[in-house]
Amino acid sequence: MTYCVGIKLNAGLVFLSDSRTNAGVDNISTFRKMIVYERAGDRCMVLLSAGNLSIAQSVREILQVEQLQERPDVEPLTIWNARSMFDAARVLGNAVRHVYDRDAKALEHAGVDFNVSLVFGGQIRGEGMRLFQVYSAGNFIEATLETPYFQIGESKYGKPVLDRVITPDTPLDEAAKCALVSMDSTMKSNLSVGPPLDLVVYEANRFETDKIVCIDMQNPYYRMLHSSWGQKLREVFDSLEDPVWDDAHTDVPLKVSGGRSKPLKKISRPDERLI
Amino acid sequence: MTYCVGIKLNAGLVFLSDSRTNAGVDNISTFRKMIVYERAGDRCMVLLSAGNLSIAQSVREILQVEQLQERPDVEPLTIWNARSMFDAARVLGNAVRHVYDRDAKALEHAGVDFNVSLVFGGQIRGEGMRLFQVYSAGNFIEATLETPYFQIGESKYGKPVLDRVITPDTPLDEAAKCALVSMDSTMKSNLSVGPPLDLVVYEANRFETDKIVCIDMQNPYYRMLHSSWGQKLREVFDSLEDPVWDDAHTDVPLKVSGGRSKPLKKISRPDERLI
Structure with missing residues (x-):
């Protein structure tokens, strides 16, 4: 499995990926x-990949030479001469389709789905930053103000904290922290997501980045985040009132006299039915 | 979809279920x-069901009349005369198999999986409390000290908080609070899990319970939990240090000079390769 997340903010882009792959739990x-x-x-562009590793690696390999010949009189499109991230994403989608044409049939014979998903974002001089999610069919969607992030791989465990924290106005370092908390929750619950982690932070309109780091479990910041988040989450949980069943002695009773919704009927004899 | 959780503690059992079903998002x-x-x-026993609703309802319907005739000279086993929860779980598993025998073929013709999962727990006089998860094949597993809870349906969003909080020593009301937080996280991220919620708390060795409540979104305790959890989670997140890229000025640097793991190499020319 895999967990990767890409986030688009007004201030820049954040990308985080794990690096565990598995073919069964024993491999x-x-x-x-x-x-x-x-x-x-x-230009500065970042590609994250999930799904079948052989497909993802093939896509990455041919992406460098992939060309989209649109018209005979125009130079073919590549990720290096594309004038927009949209065009670069089209080149990437095309690379996925090339791998499909080459491998899908043989994979199908072997009972393996053609499964790859990619997050691709960055900035090319002349336009703003853009972030895309590319599917197995080579089609793609773009992140918007309402949905400023994409996850691929094991997305569920790490989604709640992204939903609570990320807006386009979130500062870059806070978004990087959020991505790492999201990754931490995922690694805690899914063994097939694991370290080291690769984190890249891109600041808008720089067209390069030196904020690239590989984070292993000895990393001081990650260790602090991991232990503090778990401990403080527990403190928050403890600080919430336990439910009180008797509504006479609390402002927030669990069981309300004359509540709007009907409590369950019990079944107490073999011949009794619910309805 | 569905989300249900059953928890076995030294002090008793907690069961919580949502009540939304969907056949597509438009139904x-x-x-x-x-x-x-x-x-x-x-005896006091609680059954939670997820999966195909027609299968779950059929299982519930025939469970009341289901008998396991083990030997001709012995009265057939039912959930009402079983002398252990294990035997009652066998009767339940058998009910699942009866529905399979009746419906599976026709479902298969219609392209529908035979998909049902059940959590079944309680206490019968003469033994301790027990908690089981029953699968589509009618086989089942029992909760233990190490894994004192079972989830069925959409389990991922709500699992992290259970893993952080629940141990066999957790008090009953705290476990009920934890189940509700787990449900709240699930409902926030999966539209197909929804209110009202049914909560039952069973105290050990009572062989009955009056702690049964149907919780809708107007419930004062649930509203408090929902808003406080979200707000305090955000406060905890904000209280954690943002990453600092320069390791000179912090105890917990993100980027460590001479770190153990190699940072990513960038690709900067069309003819460059990673390896």
Whole structure:
């Protein structure tokens, strides 16, 4: 499995990926799932991948040479000459389709789904930052103000904290912290998501980044986050009142006299029915 | 979808279920997913169901008349005369198999999986409390000290808080609070899990319970929990330090000079490769 998240903010972009892969629980390996494509001053793009590793690696391999020939009189489109992130995402989608044409049939014979999902974001000089999620069919969607992040892989455990924290106005470092908390929750619940983690933070209109770090479990910041989050979550839980069944002695009774919803009927004899 | 959780503690049992069902997002209904079987002073058993609603309802219907004839000279086993929860769980598993025999083929023709999962727990006089999860094949597993709870339906969003809080020593009301927080996180992230909620708390060795409540979104305790949990979670998040990229000025640097793990290499030219 995999967990990757890409976040688009007004201040920049945040990308985080784990690096565990598994073919069954008895075959665990480490593969990095992030690539940074950067021509400083011109474009900075980050690709995150999840799904079948052979497909993801093939896509990454051919992405570098992938060309979209749109018209005979125009230079073919590549991620290095694309004038917009949208066009670069089209090149990426096309690379997925090439791998499909080459491998899907043989995978199907082997009973393996053609399954890959990608997050691709960045900025090309001349336009704003953009963030895309690319599907197995090579089609893609773009992040918007309302939904400023994309997750791929094991997304459920880490989603609640993103939903609570991330808005387009979130500062970059706070969003990086949020992505790491989201990853921490995921690693706690899904063994097939694991370290080291790759984190990239891109500041808007820089067209390059030096905020790239590989975080292992010895990383001081990650260790602090991991232990403090667990401990403080528990403190918050303890600080909430336990339910009180008798509504006479509390402002927030659990059982309300004459409540609006009907409590369950019990069944107390073999011949009794609910309805 | 559905979310149900059953928890076994030294002090008793806690059961919580939502009541939303859906056949696609355009067909949402309300069905209660919990039944309490109780012969006061002798046995108190609670059944939670998830999966295909027609299967779950059929299982509930025939469970009342289901008999396991083990030997011709012995009275057939039912949930009402079983002398252990294990035997009662066998009767339940058998009910699932009866529905399978009746419906599975026709469901398969219609392209529908035979999909049902059940949590079944309680206490019969003469033994301790027990909690089981019953699968579509009618087989089942029992909760232990190490894993004192079972979830069925949409389990992922609500699992982290259970893992952080629940141990066999957790007091009953605290466990009920934990189940409600778990449900709250699930309802926030999965539209197909919804109110009203049915909560039952069973105290050990009582062989009956009056702690049964139907909780809708107007319930004062649930409203308090919902708003306080969200707000305090956010406060905890804000209280954690943001990452600092420069390791000179912090005890917990994100980027460590000479860190153990290699940062990602960037790709900066079309002919460059990662490896």
